[in-house]
Amino acid sequence: MPQENRPRGRPRTFDADAVLAIAQDAFWRRGLAGVSLDEVSAATGVARPGLAAAFGDKRALYLRTIDAFTAQMDVAARTLMGGSRPLRVELGAFFTGAVDLYLAGDEPRGCMALCTLPVEAADDPEIRVRLGAVLNRTDALLQARFQLARARGELPARTNIAGRGALAAALLHSVAIRARAGAGRATLLAMIRAALPLLCRAD
Amino acid sequence: MPQENRPRGRPRTFDADAVLAIAQDAFWRRGLAGVSLDEVSAATGVARPGLAAAFGDKRALYLRTIDAFTAQMDVAARTLMGGSRPLRVELGAFFTGAVDLYLAGDEPRGCMALCTLPVEAADDPEIRVRLGAVLNRTDALLQARFQLARARGELPARTNIAGRGALAAALLHSVAIRARAGAGRATLLAMIRAALPLLCRAD
Numbered sequence: 001m002p003q004e005n006r007p008r009g010r011p012r013t014f015d016a017d018a019v020l021a022i023a024q025d026a027f028w029r030r031g032l033a034g035v036s037l038d039e040v041s042a043a044t045g046v047a048r049p050g051l052a053a054a055f056g057d058k059r060a061l062y063l064r065t066i067d068a069f070t071a072q073m074d075v076a077a078r079t080l081m082g083g084s085r086p087l088r089v090e091l092g093a094f095f096t097g098a099v100d101l102y103l104a105g106d107e108p109r110g111c112m113a114l115c116t117l118p119v120e121a122a123d124d125p126e127i128r129v130r131l132g133a134v135l136n137r138t139d140a141l142l143q144a145r146f147q148l149a150r151a152r153g154e155l156p157a158r159t160n161i162a163g164r165g166a167l168a169a170a171l172l173h174s175v176a177i178r179a180r181a182g183a184g185r186a187t188l189l190a191m192i193r194a195a196l197p198l199l200c201r202a203d
Numbered sequence: 204m205p206q207e208n209r210p211r212g213r214p215r216t217f218d219a220d221a222v223l224a225i226a227q228d229a230f231w232r233r234g235l236a237g238v239s240l241d242e243v244s245a246a247t248g249v250a251r252p253g254l255a256a257a258f259g260d261k262r263a264l265y266l267r268t269i270d271a272f273t274a275q276m277d278v279a280a281r282t283l284m285g286g287s288r289p290l291r292v293e294l295g296a297f298f299t300g301a302v303d304l305y306l307a308g309d310e311p312r313g314c315m316a317l318c319t320l321p322v323e324a325a326d327d328p329e330i331r332v333r334l335g336a337v338l339n340r341t342d343a344l345l346q347a348r349f350q351l352a353r354a355r356g357e358l359p360a361r362t363n364i365a366g367r368g369a370l371a372a373a374l375l376h377s378v379a380i381r382a383r384a385g386a387g388r389a390t391l392l393a394m395i396r397a398a399l400p401l402l403c404r405a406d
Contacts, residue, residue: 028325029325029326030236030322030323030325030326031234031236031322031323033233033234033236033237033322034236034322034323034326107325107326108324108325108331109325110321110324110325114321114380115321115322115324115325116321116322118313118317118318118319118321118322118380118383118384119233119234119236119237119318119319119321119322120233120234120237121311121313121318121383121384121385122231122232122233122310122311122312122313122318122383123232123233123237123310128311128383128384128385129385131380131383131384131385132384132385132386135380135381135384135386160397160400160401162393162394162397163397163398163399163400163401164401166374166377166394166397166398167370167373167374167398167401167402169377170370170373170374170376170377170378170398171369171370171373173373173376173377173380174369174372174373174376174377175373177317177321177334177338177376178338180321180324180325180331180334181321181324181331181334181335181338182324182331182332182334182335183335183338190365191365191369194363194365194366194369195366195369195370195373196366197363197366198363198366198367198370198401199370203406
């Protein structure tokens with residue numbers, strides 16, 4: 001459809017991935033309501049009709065950059081927690097990877113999903129569902145890793161997987177917000193180091 | 204100052220607390236960028252010059268409602284965790300109280316501070332500091348309760364207070380976001396019940 005809406009003889013000359021990266025940067029910093037399409041247009045050099053034809057309205061563009069972010073997170077998390085190393089090593093790598101991502105860039109950013117979806121979620125049911133899906137995917141990944149640890153004997157058979165998984169997910173949510181509040185790398189890693197023994201204790 | 208800026212003979216006829224409550228409701232739902240002063244004006248019946256004279260600009264009004272929210276939270280938390288009951292009972296009351304607050308109202312709201320400050324915190328250094336202060340107060344409260352538990356023998360002398368405190372705070376942050384994502388009371392309470400034994404275990 002976007003193809004047919006473009007004026008004849010004026011092919012889309014912009015690089016969609018580059019536009020998405022610039023839009024993602026703006027939405028990550030200021031969220032959906034804090035960014036205007038005029039600003040995205042100015043930053044990308046693509047006029048608003050071109051943005052609309054390629055990506056839809058501002059909310060659709062925002063959701064597309066959120067999807068790109070969470071897909072990237074999912075791949076990284078699955079890679080880091082594939083089960084080839086001990087539980088504590090993999091959880092440590094998972095949280096350290098999150099800190100690296102949350103502190104990338106000039107300003108403290110935290111998690112794009114956990115720091116910008118919630119403000120929209122109260123009044124926008126679709127974004128609420130989207131936020132829930134982000135949380136569910138992390139929960140499933142962490143629960144699966146604890147289950148694997150229990151099945152392998154890294155954790156005792158009686159281990160309360162629900163409790164460990166909830167606290168491990170909570171630690172990620174907390175680090176996501178703390179990074180946005182300006183907590184530095186040393187502070188966040190110290191917090192993770194202090195919490196890991198409790199999450200992984202084998203007795 | 205607001206007194207002197209008012210036109211002569213037109214005393215402020217609105218109830219400031221009622222206006223703040225209405226503004227807080229809007230900001231809690233949609234955050235600073237998602238609410239316009241025109242909307243607050245329409246909802247409260249107070250013209251924009253009246254709002255400006257009494258509360259300053261939109262951001263100042265938002266921060267005032269955030270301060271009111273966090274002050275209320277602090278009082279509730281201190282009351283629930285005063286140390287008169289066992290650690291597990293007090294932590295349970297603390298988290299249950301948070302769930303009650305986060306699920307109050309028609310829509311799932313979560314925590315006003317943790318769900319609306321982060322989106323503004325990346326580009327607004329003052330709001331970043333404000334978010335950090337909110338996190339610090341909860342950390343101090345939880346760490347103090349775990350220290351008390353250790354001093355009293357509710358927890359062993361070797362207990363890693365930093366790790367317990369970080370995970371307990373993380374659980375609060377997580378519940379704050381999950382409530383906004385639509386998680387129901389039963390789900391959140393089950394999560395808390397699963398996590399409490401790990402946070403409070405005495406061995």
